[in-house]
Amino acid sequence: MEHSEHLEHTETPSNMKQQIWKTFWILFALTIVDIGLYFMLLSTHSMLKNFLFIALGIVKAFYIVAVFMHMKFERKWLVNFIVYPMLFVVFLVILMLIEGDFTGLVR
Amino acid sequence: MANSTTLTTGKQNIWGGGKSPFSVSYGKLMMWIFLLSDAFTFSSLLTAYGFIRYSFPSSQPNEIVKPMSHVSDQFVEEMQHTGLFSTEHWPLPELVFNHFPFLHGIHLPLFFVSLMTFVLIFSSVTMVLAVEAGHRMAKKEVANYMVLTILGGAAFLGCQAWEWTQFITEGATLHGNPFGPTAFAALFFIVTGFHGFHVFSGVVLNVIIYINVLAGTYEKRGHYEMVEKVGLYWHFVDLVWVFVFTFFYLI
Structure with a gap:
């Protein structure tokens, strides 16, 4: 039987449990804010409203990735390697929402 | 647990070879690359x-x-008469997903x-608590949190099955629906279906991990990295669900 092998890893802080529950309540609250805003802004139709919802989604994504997926405690290079490509995706999404609006004009 | 010696070498050239520049194991790095792809x-679907x-x-x-008002069994037809459901414009999510x-x-x-x-979100919390228990080598705690995570995943899949049934009963198909443009229901089925398939695979993986935890693998x-x-x-x-929720129900 192999003995306990050496693993490359970054350290986890001792108050991890606390951080997990804090993150849960933040996500819970943000979801409620999302739904609240949806009903408050029902009669507004502007691209800004969509960017607001996407921004809130990104804030939630930040908390999930940083704490739940342990990204906050990883090496800088791993973080860059995952986060930079996703920035281009956000750019594409916003671009295509605007582009869709123009397509609607010529439909 | 083995002390990590990689942290003390931060000042040296991490790309010089001989050590992991990312300071994560091979399996974890590959998981990150898979998740990125x-x-x-x-993203392309959304x-x-x-x-x-x-x-x-x-x-x-x-x-x-x-909200909270009574709706009749002919709700969809009534909405078509009022013009709120029409193939000319996108339907309001609050009128489609109201069951x-x-x-x-x-x-x-x-x-x-x-x-x-x-x-x-809650099943995500129990999963990260299982990971945290794994760091302490607390086998029993890991097993308990894994059960909760599996139950959460199964509950979500059940909810989704119910929602799909409701949607199909009202007449939504891949090539037409009573709510709005054809693409509305088609996109709903494809994107939530693809996400639901991921949840299903996740539940299967979680069950495998749970069995391995119980077996003492x-x-x-010497470590619970597979749980991580x-x-x-x-x-x-x-x-992904955070964004599916944002796009389908809020935007």
């Missing part, structure tokens, strides 16, 4: 949704149906999907 797949959604005009605001199990006939806009969101190995790797996948599924 999977994120691209989901980008397509956003594009098609905005190539149609938005619906006029709903001033007819109030809740056991509360038939009441207009409860977006209540059910919010519940689904909370279920998935990771205790013999599957955990990364499970959180990713939660992360």
Whole structure:
């Protein structure tokens, strides 16, 4: 039987449990804010409203990735390697929402 | 647990070879790369949704149906008469997704999907607690949290099956629906179906991990890293749902 092998890893802080529950309540609250805003802004139709919802989604994504997926405690290079490509995706999404609006004009 | 010696070498050239520049194990790095590529797949689906959604005009605001009010069995037909459901514009999510199990006939806009969101976030929390227990080599705790995570995933899948059934019963198919443009239901089925398949795979992986935890596989190995790797996948599924929720129900 192999003995306990050496693993490359970054350290986890001792108050991890606390951080997990804090993150849960933040996500819970943000979801409620999302739904609240949806009903408050029902009669507004502007691209800004969509960017607001996407921004809130990104804030939630930040908390999930940083704490739940342990990204906050990883090496800088791993973080860059995952986060930079996703920035281009956000750019594409916003671009295509605007582009869709123009397509609607010529439909 | 083995002390990590890689942290003390931070000042030296990390790309010089002989040590891991990312300071994560091979398996974890590969999981991150897989998740990045999977994120691209989901992004392409959501980008397509956003594009098609905005190539149609938005619906006029709903001033007819109030939350908690009674709705008849002919709700969809009534909405078509009022012009709120038409193939000319995108339907309002609050009028399409307004059902809740056991509360038939009441207009409860977006209540059910919010519940689904909370279920998935909560199962993500139990998963990360299992990972945390794994760091302490607490086998029993890991097993208990894994059970909760599996139950959360199964509950979410059950909710989704119910929502799909409701949607199909009202006449939604891949090539037409009574709510709005054809693409509306088609996109709904494809994107939530693809996400649901990911949740299903996640539940299967979680069950495998759970059996291995009970069998003591990771205790013999000396670490619970496999729980972390599957955990990364499970959180990713939660992360994608955050955006599916934003795009389909809010935008």
